[in-house]
Every structure is written in structure tokens, then in C-alpha cells.
Amino acid sequence: MRNIIIAVAIIFLLPATVRAGYRQDFEKEFLTKTWAGVQMEENVCISCHASDTMKPGYREITEEWRSSWHAQNNISCEDCHGGDPKDPALAMSPQRGFVGVPTYKDVPDFCGKCHIGILASFRESGHGKALKSGGVSPSCMTQIKAGGKAPNCVTCHGSHNIQKASIDIINEQLCTKCHSYERAKIMKQALFLTEDKIGRIGKSIEALKREGIYPETDEKNLFSTQAEFRALFHTVDANIVKERTDEFTTRLDQIDNNVKATYQELKQRKNFSAFLMLTFAGMGIVISLL
Template sequence: MIVRGSIIIRYLIHFSFSLLLVFIPQVFAQEEESSCISCHREMGGDLAKPIELWHESIHKKNVISCHNCHGGNSKVQDMDAMNPEAGFVGSPKEEDVPKFCGKCHVAVMENYIKSPHWQTKKEKHPVCTTCHTAHHQQRATLELINEKDCSRCHTYERARKIRFVMEETEGSLVQLDERIEKLRGEGFNTQRLGDALFANRNEFHRLTHVLSVDLIIDRTETIRGDIKKVEKSVGSDEATIKRRKIGGAILIAFLFISAFIIHIYRKTLP
């Protein structure tokens, strides 16, 4: 028995060591840094500033790097990284920024070009980077609509109305996001709920770019209906968790009482 036990232990050690060889490199492997980042960082000064800002952005968090917007070959460590044949487009002119960002944010761009921001005849009309910046983009929230920023170009009156009519729905989105995150922490597969809420939030936030209070009020009613469907599903999963916890508590109590009764019974035996 001792020999057999030592053999089993030896196999377990070898198996554990094999797992470590497989998983440790994956855990400690670092993402290969693009040539854009390393080169701009080395040059320093104003050329390195976009890298510093990008590191704190929502783009970085979502693994969107320089070449995803500006093109080029991010694996080449020389000037060929900016070869037009590799799709390099560089920085757009200000009037081309909406089209540049619209490569990914298609629906936002479609709403934006309907707005006074785009249709104004002023030479310096606002573009995406006016409000969202070029490299320090953050997650879109109603905090982007504020008197300090909006009043740089015009009065805050219309923006205030837009924020007011959107605040209740925004609050629902934030609360639902927190509830879904809590469900995920409880072990639920929340992919479907998260995707549905993401779609609702995106559709809702896109409305701000039209700058029409009436349109926002009209479309918000429909979006709130979709949000309520997600909320109903979240509530159902939360009820399931509650039932599981109650069932678990009852089971533990039953086992404890059973163990106590058995203990008392055994003490009465001769």
C-alpha cells in the first residue's frame, strides 16, 4: 500500500508540474507592444503625449490601439510602419474627424451629421474630438454634458434640457449595469444580459448627437421598454439566487439538526 501510494503521489506531482509548464507562460506573458507605442514613447515630448493619454482611455481598456484608428503596420519597428500600402492614414484633418471616427462609430456619425454641430456654417464647428478628445476618450456618460464644456461654444440651455430628459433613463442603465455585475459575481452567465444592456445604452447615448429634445423624448420611450425587458430578466435571475440561498440555508439547518439529533441519540445508546 505504501509503494502504491508513493507511485500515485509521484504521478500527481508530475501532472501538477506539467500543468504549471502549460499555464505559467500564459499568465505571465505580456502583450506584444506595437511599434507605434514604443517609437512615440522613445521620442518623448509632444510625440509621446498621445501614448500617455491613450493608456488612460476607454480605447486602451477595450484593446483598441493606434493602428486600429490610424492604420499602418504596428509590428514593424521602423518608418515602414507608416507605409500607406499598409493602410497608414495618419491624423485626419479636423473636418474629416467625424468620418474618421465613424469607421467604427457608424450610427453615432449618422446622428451627428443631422445635428446643428455638423450643419453649422461656422468654420470651427465641433467634431468628435471637441467633446471626447483625440486620445483620452472615456466611457460615454451624461457627465459629458456639462455647463463648463458646452458653454465653450454656446449657451447651456438646450444641453441642460437634453441632460434633464435623459437622466432618469441613464440612472436605470447604471443601476442595471451594477445588478448584472453582481449576478456575474454570483456565478451567473450574464453575457446575454450584458450584451442587451450594452445595445440599449449605445442606442440611448447616440441620441445625444442629434441634439433634438423632441426626438430624444420620443425615442427614449421605446428604449425604456427594451430596458424593462432586461430588467425583468435580471429580476428573474436575482429571484433564482434568493431561492438558492434560502434552499441552501434550509439544507444546512436540516443537516445541523439531523447531526444534533444523531449525536443525542448516540449518547442514549448503552
């Protein structure tokens, strides 16, 4: 009988150990590869462009992209350049929608197929009009002579290493490439108060999340208000920003009040449970004394 039990045990345990061994091998051979997990689904744009055969200067593009905000949001090569990320042979054929590299002037349309509101503001702006007409202001002559033009999206954001935007992009080094910093500074000042408010509400929401509360509606409202407000910068018209600041202040105050009310509720709930704890502890002491 005992032998039978041992035999049955071996029969059951053996595959388990074998499986454990296979799993170790699997982990060693597969999961340690840099591409495991991250790129489980094969994307031939990335694997070919990151390979050693790619010409220097091009190989870094995949590295830059990997650390971008777009990569974190699953916006990949083909989302911007088109093409077929599943077919190595025809990946870059126009029949599969490949559009290649946009010209300097076409970059706003290239990015604007997703950033629609921003494209609209940009087109109406001094920057957008100058880009379209190739027109020049006297202050821009030196830049034009140096081969530059009005800015497109990439001038300010980059192309592959794009990070989350903020008013820090408005800085002397970038904005004085074509004109005086005075104009840029007026924009920054007009944006500052509202940006500051957006930042503070964002932090309150993060604090609530750390307590395990997810104010979804407030977060969504903040995100869409922020997106709408930030499109305003792209008009590069400080008067438009100033005119609409009151409206945005009202909307943001409303979100702020909601978040504060949620926080207050949380505090009250915490106080109540502390009260309950004390009551039970007190009852416990009384019972044990009895």
C-alpha cells in the same frame, strides 16, 4: 545502494535547481520590465513613439493612450491611424495603410468607421451639418472668430485619453464654448431618466456577478440598448430623445424584470440550501444523541 539513490536524487534535483535559478534570473531580467506582459507582442508604433528620441509633446500621446478606454479594449494606434505596427521601417508608409492625422472636419469619418450608428446621428445633427458646411449661427460667431468651428468628436471626447462616456460630458464649461447652456441643459434633462435606469440595471447585473451568476443575455441586451440610446444624444435634438424615451423605457424594463427574476431565484436557492443545512445539522444531532 544508498550511494546510488543519492546519485540518482542529485541527477534529478540538479536540473531543477538550475532551472529555478534561471527562472529567477528570467523574472528579474524580463518580467520586471514595464513592457513585459502588457506589450508582449511588439508594437513598433508604441515603442518608437514612447522612446526618448520622440519630440516633446508627442511622447505624452502614448501615455495618454495607455490610460484610455480604447487601450483597455485593444484599440491601438494603427486601428485609428493605419500603418504597420510590425515593421519599424515602413510603419508610417501609405502603402501600409497609414492615413496620418485627420483634418478637423474629417474626424467624424475617422472615428465613425467603428462608431457607425453615432456617425449617422451626428451627420444629421445641427452639429454635424454646421461642421460640414462650415456654416455659422449668430450664437457661434465669437467662437468662429476665435478660430473654432462646430464641434467634432474630439471636441467632446478627446482623442488619445478617451474614457467611458456619460451625461457628465454635458457641462457648462464645454457646452458654453459656442452657445448658451440653455440648449445643452434641455438635452441633459431629456437623457437623465433613461440614463439613470441604465445605471441602476448595470449595478444589479454587477451584484449578480459578485454572487457568481453571469446573466449574459441581459448584459448583452443592456449594452446594445445603451449604445442605441446614446447615439440619440448625437442628434442634439431633445425632441427626438423625448419621442423615443417610451420605447427605450419598455425595453429597459424588460431587462430589469429579467435581472430581478434571476435575483429572486438566487434568493430562493440560498434559502433552500440553508434549509438543507439545518436539516442535516438536525439529523446529525439526533444521530449523535442516539
